[in-house]
Amino acid sequence: MSGAKEQAAGSGRGGVRQVDVAALVEQAREGRPRAVARLISLVEGASPQLREVMAALAPLTGGAYVVGLTGSPGVGKSTSTSALVTAYRRAGRRVGVLAVDPSSPFSGGALLGDRVRMSEHASDPGVYIRSMATRGHLGGLAWAAPQAIRVLDAAGCDVVLVETVGVGQSEVEIAAQADTSVVLLAPGMGDGIQAAKAGILEIGDVYVVNKADRDGADATARELNHMLGLGESRAPGAWRPPIVKTVAARSEGTDELLAALDKHRAWMDEHGVLAERRRARAAKEIETIALTDLRARIAAPASATSLTALADQVTQGTLDPYTAADTLLTDLTTAP
Template sequence: MQDVSSLVAEAREGRPRAVARLISLVEGASPQLREVMAALAPLTGKAYVVGITGSPGVGKSTSTSALITAYRRAGKRVGVLAVDPSSPFSGGALLGDRVRMSEHASDSGVYIRSMATRGHLGGLAWAAPQAIRVLDAAGCEVIIVETVGVGQSEVEIASQADTSVVLLAPGMGDGIQAAKAGILEIGDVYVVNKADRDGADATARELNHMLGLGASRDAGDWRPPIVKTVAARGEGIDEVVEALEKHRGWMEERGVLAERRRDRAAREVEAIAVTALRERIGDLRGDRRLEALADRVARGELDVYGAADELVAGVTG
């Protein structure tokens, strides 16, 4: 097995196999994962993370491919994490070949990786935050995270991206109605794709109206723009990139970007700590301490909260 330091050095040089190996260590929860993250930590924090989400069929992969083209034209290295549903048989990503992005496969300045959700709710793979860190350390200046199609509650992309882009399209039934409960609260930029179809203007107007009904904004607050695109032809993509750069500049000017990244780090640390505690408590199955507490609860001598407090104190003490 190749040592971590050489893998990280090769990833820094942009070697795709090294990047792929590091992400595989992340996805597989390798025993080397702690060493990998410790080695990557000083090399991260430079990439701009853009999240792409929206209902199935709105053109997320096509839009992502068009954004890759635009950023590459500007000379930026681009990483893409395409988070797909898991295969019920292998656990792998169902759309792993990312056919719509195949035109970038031979570009050394683009790294595309499909990741399976493995049943994780929220449209993101559990390993996505650490995979983002790998691409960041590997020198990707822009990282695009494309999620599986989302519903009302699957809006986790907002917690992983610096800027969240929500895609809608005309003729998708009650697309905006489906978005009301969550998606309209997370978008920093809204894109009405397939704008050459009938109803695109009406979709944009309704979206603008609904955004206006949201929380009141003070002067200087960010108002999410609405951009119309035909991603399959590359139309409107430059305007999307412009909107993204404006949002990034607004965040940097007001300290919002640093705050979002701190919040993101806090959630990740908390998640890892909770997982570790859960594993330690799980190891107590059959342990006398847990059995004794359960016995006292069953006899009415101790309430469940008191028992839990004792258990946590025993595990963490």
């Protein structure tokens, strides 16, 4: 993706620089990385033009296959992501990568910078890599990840790989954002024991035992297979997650992983699961935007005053909290 000149259309209210959204989207469609970067920056910064950006992108989305990669720190997510990029590029597909990192406590930016570990793809015009900071958002993803995925989708990426920050058992948000979720484990990290517990090891569509050249890899795969079989009550024809062993640092097993991903996508298409997952993802996105807007209205001066008055009544025992909440919602939704 070659460079591009950002388009500006003067300054908006309060001196905020306005961009020519139509021109920026067109440049992104042409594969210009600076335009893609600018659009994602508008998303991350919650720009006043964000609604305009999303409206322009909406007709251009829906073509990208979104693959989420998650797992504990140190299992080789970045290395596996890089190996998948190589495999997809060999197949002639344009790839976008969102690598979610912890936030710097000082700047709020991405702390680790996974792009460093994918530097071999930096000069490839068919690859766009972006690190995103969680900025305190839980669940293993950045809060702006859904909109950033839309940007890469609209920019013509055939595949979008979303690598989560190193997560624990309960941080499973990637399952709601990806078409296919890949859970990575590694021998010698206690993952075999964790396989018996609820949480992250229940969300995978494909499981990967990376660093399979280490002692204990076969045992980890066996324990994982046992976990998948416990209490199994899948309907006939239902998807059973495969277990793939890889050594991502040497690109061993990557072709098998790619085949498992292609097989899962074909199964989803055949059974209508892909459309249903994308519908659920859109519903969740709509809900999140609506709740964010509602919180902003509650924080507005007039609503804050009303909330304080209601809180006083609840404290005094003249009003119960549910009736107070109903009153606040009515005020918010009926206000001009």
